[in-house]
Amino acid sequence: MTFAAILSASRASGDSPAGLRATLHFAGQTLVEYQARQAARAGADRIFILVNVITPAISQAVDRLGADGIAVALVRDMVALVRDMPRDADSLLVADGAIISQSHFDALAGAEGDALLVTDDSRASAPFERIDAGQRWAGLARVSPDLLFGTLDMIGDWDLALTLVRGAVQQGVRRTTVPQDDLLEGRVALVEGQPQADLVAQSVLSMTSRSGRTRGGVEHYLFGPVARLLGPALMRSQVPALQVRIASMMIGAIALVPIELDWPIIGFCLLLFALLLSEVSDRLDELALRTPPSGWIAFITPFFALLGLAIASGSITATYLALMLAILLLADRWRRTGGARAWMIFTPGTALLLLLLAMLLGEGMSWMLDIAMICAIGSMGAIILLKRG
Template sequence: MTFAAILSASRASGDSSGALRASLHFAGQTLVEYQARQAARAGADRIMILVSVITPALSQAVDRLSADGIPVALVRDMVSMVRDAPRDTDVLLVADGVVVAQSHFDAMAEREGNALLVTDDSRASAPFERIDAGQRWAGLARVSPDLLFGTLDMIGDWDLSLTLVRAAVQSGARRVTVPQDDLLTGRVALVETQAEADVAAQTVMSSGSRATYVRGLAEHYLLAPLARLASPALMRTQVPTMQVRIAGMALGAIALVPIELLWPATGFFLLLLALLIAEIADRLDELALRLPPSGWAAFVVPFFAVGGISLAGAGVLATCLALLLAIVQVADRWRRTGAARPWMIFTPASALLLLLLTTWVGAFSLGYEVSMLCVIASVGTIILLKRD
């Protein structure tokens, strides 16, 4: 069953009365933008952000979300909420300034009817809103259309989130209790300042899920682990992902120069570094809950890689090797490698690693011959193990 999401973005942060909690920087974007991406990943088909004033940061967040295909709108008053809220689906309510692990979003999305994410009253849960003598609201609530519109009809100037939560409590909504470990580790938190948001973001980045799809040989065993180590530091410095991706493209183009000057080992090393930078950019997108590109931007650095391999070999074997590697790269990026294991997928990065090693030991031609055998075996494996 589809559902909508209502995000609150009106409370001031603890850093400045002029700033909003929702505009705190979090995982390379604003906090409310991250919440919207979580709701969309959980299955929300429309997202409404309830605001008291429309700031440039909120407008830019909406523009970025819309550009990524996430339907989102800013709502300023109860009249607009009554007009825009869906009357045939449940609504997932997200508290202002809350950081909740994606698993809890997914769990609430699977439920139907009124439900509350709660935590037992303790010192760790003190920042959250108390709902009774023993529990506090942990920032997520799923409410039915009847409860939502029944509350909107009588809400006046009251706080929508807290009024809906109290109405859900009075209606006997089911409760999903958050483990205390999630509070202690920061997987569920309420942030009011940028310092608190930074701490919560570090927790998110350190516990971020790995790719759920099969990667190529070099990517799985070398590039992805290195990217997981480097990306949190870049995320904390707020480096835009596109700038990282462009840096990888520029380095890939520069790597062709030493290859043209007959320094293949230097060129291969620079191409591997360019592919690592591209992998880091993908990891930054993953941490920010954005889908890595699958269009031309995803293939610029691999294009330089296969071009460098062809240029360094300067023969029919090198050209054929580059073409086969390009095919494997497209299959790997578009997740069309079937049931092949990572070590079976011989990507351009894998070939560069092998060619770099054979060049250093003085077996340049042998590296191309072995790479050709590996990529042929890889293509055959992908075809033979293709799922129906």
């Protein structure tokens, strides 16, 4: 069942009366953009942002969301909201300035009927809105069309989110209580200024860095852990994923120069570094709740790696190996490796590392190319034979 999401972007931040909580920087983007990506990941197909004034930061956030295929509409009055809101689907309501872990978004998205995310009254939950003597609203709610439009008909100039929450409380809707650990560790928070947002981001990003997609070969066992280590630090420094990806492409292209000059060790080291930066860029996208690219831009750096491998040897075996690695790369990137484990997937980074080790040991590349070809054939066979029907 589809549902919509309603976000608020009207309250001033504690840093400046001219600034908004929704435009605070969080995970490489504005906070409202992060909330929108969370809602979209939970399954929302339409997202409405309630605004008093459309600022350049909000407009740019909407443009970025639209470029990623997330449908977002800005709403400035209740008349427009009544006109545009779906009448046959529930809505996920997110408080202005709320930072809530994805697990809570997913839980309410998978629930049926009206529901409130609440927290027990304590010192840690003091920033949240009190709803009764013992609990406070934790910033997330699921409301039915009846409750939503019933509230819109009588709301006037009142605050929509709080009025909806009070209506849900009066109707005795189901409540989901947030564990106190989520409050203490920053998985559920209400921020008013940039220092608070930065503090919560450290907790959220460190928690997110423990998870992520699974890749094969060296990209999984070596580059992945390094990317998970560097990702949160770069994100807090506001380093864009695109800049890291462009750097990886440039280093990959530069690496071909020493290979052409018959300095393959230097070239292979640069190519491995370029592949690491590409993995870091993917990690930055994941931390920002963006989907890492799977189109041609994702294959530019690996293409330079395979080209360098073929040029360094100059043999037909190296060319065939590069072509087989290209196929394995596509299968790995597009998640078409079936039931193959990470160590079964032979990747460009793995091949480069093996050849580099052979050269550093003074053994040359010819025999290692044969071993790499056997590994590539075995990897392709594992993917085919273990493919789930």
